[in-house]
Amino acid sequence: MLVLGWIRRLYKVLSADASPEAVAFAAALGLAAGFLPFASGMTLVVLLVILVFRVQISTAIGFWGIGALIRAAGGAALFESVGESILETEALRGFWTWFLNLRVVAWLDLEVYAISGGAAAGFVLGIAVFFPVRYLVIAYRRWAHERLSKNRFFRWLTSFWVTKLVGWVFVGGKS
């Protein structure tokens, strides 16, 4: 049932009227948030961005979960060493001393190695994820949603009750 739920949700996201950018941003932000512990200032900022800006919330939640899984499966140790190498770089010490004491930034807990490492990894992976997701959504909508629904064979196929049942099982009642 869980897998079915995920398939249904994915279908709805891909078919919804949210822009591909909104879905891609949601994926990037969700992944970044997943790399951070829940109780930190940085997570709160990412959460506010997800809520206030028109990003696709269910996609964000999904990627948040993926990020949290990565973090729990040993990612935290990796983020910690990434953060340590960023913050302890001798040449950047002056910059970090200035930056981490800035207004508001001081509340983000970025001095914690695993949080700064998680934020950096989330930022880089978020950018890396943004473009493929955006492309994927655009491509899906162009191909699967538009072309496939206009295809005669597909329309003939979906007229059978068995196909309707399969569609209902996998993508829900509105398919």
Next chain:
Amino acid sequence: MNPLEWIRWRVLAAILVVGGLVYFLGVDSLVRWRINDLGARSTRARWHVGSVDLRIFSGHYGLADLLVAGRRETAAAAGNSPDLAEARVFSAERASFDLGMDSLLCRRFVIERLEIHGPEMRIERRRDGSTNLDDVGEPEEEAPPESPGEGPGVTAKDVEKALEAAQDWLETARKWYRRIEWLREKLRGDEGASASEQEARDHYARRALYPFAGRPRIVIREVVASGLEIDFSEEGGSAALPRLEEGRISLKELSDRPTSHDRPIELSLEGLLERVRVALNVRLDLTGDAVVCEIRFDTGPLPARVIDAFVGRSLPVKLSEGTIGVTATVRLGARESLSVAPTLRFSGVRLATRPGARRVAGLDAREFVQAFNEASRLLDDATLEIADLRITGTLSRPRFQWGDTVEKLVRQGARAFVQGEIEKAEAKGREVLEKEAGKVLERLDRALEQVPGAKDIKEGLERILPGLGRPRKKSDSGEGR
């Protein structure tokens, strides 16, 4: 796409409304609950506030009905009541302060002035020599001294010894110095620990510390409390100790990182003890390689019994009457080095010997007491000032250097004592001599009456020796004799 359309205005409005409701309706009780919850669970002290008034936008904050008590485990171990009000060390009607929003955004809590109204302190000295003030703050990582009131083999002598230690100002100073030194080392260790030295309980425990080095998170520039009252008491003690009234306390430059704070901590306490003004100024610098502490103590003429009540057992003599004023500057430095330059003002003071005390100021204790009392009698009510006593060395091995004043005083007193003794002996001798001379002359009179013509001889003798056969008068002595 219009950038304004990127924002979910409804969600933003909902967040603002919820935030506003929490701020106007619930933040005070939420914060009060949080403060009291922390106070109930803290291992350093227990505290409770009655109400909280937060005005975040104006930056004004207030707390009412404050209570601070010692750590729970020590309070319980000492047999105290677990009730916070009964075990309180400090209480106040109200405290208010302003918190700068700018520094708050930088995650720094900088309070320029914290005012405390209606403050009260309760200082209790226990049988084991500790006070209830020792229960406030982080417990030291060492085994606590066994309370002499608890063990099975404890005698009254042990209790007396512990009380002596508690009233010994040097012992107390040493205890506090070591405590501050320990705290300083601990804070230094916490601040200076490199990333690899930090004990990481989880991946989110390790952090970079250098960006905040020398920048304390919490700074209170000044704490002012006026109308302070301090109750002193002694566990199991029958005699009531005097109470400090109309006190004013000022604490400057408090921070969560005193070892890297730019200015030293300053404490100033003034008040009336038995209607006599006492003032204490402390300057504590933890930023250098060692603790540097300067204490200036200044009192008016305090009754001898008040001094005896606080430090009596640590003195080699007992103060029985009179007043003593003290002005002293105590300087504590590296490795417990000590330098004290007191000025003691004695007026009508009488001393008594204390059992066990052998020598005072290099003299036999009994002789010193006799000489001191004689000198004090000679001075009547005039004030005797001793300004040349110096105490140097260390807290563990202090060196007392008594100046000329004490020596002169003792010599003068001894001379007066000897003179008095000579006069007493002379008067007694004279009395005995006159008594015996009277008896001899009486016998002579009787013998002469039996001799014919003796009356004429006697009269002749009386002419030569006027006053012969009569008790000697002052007018008789002199050139005529």
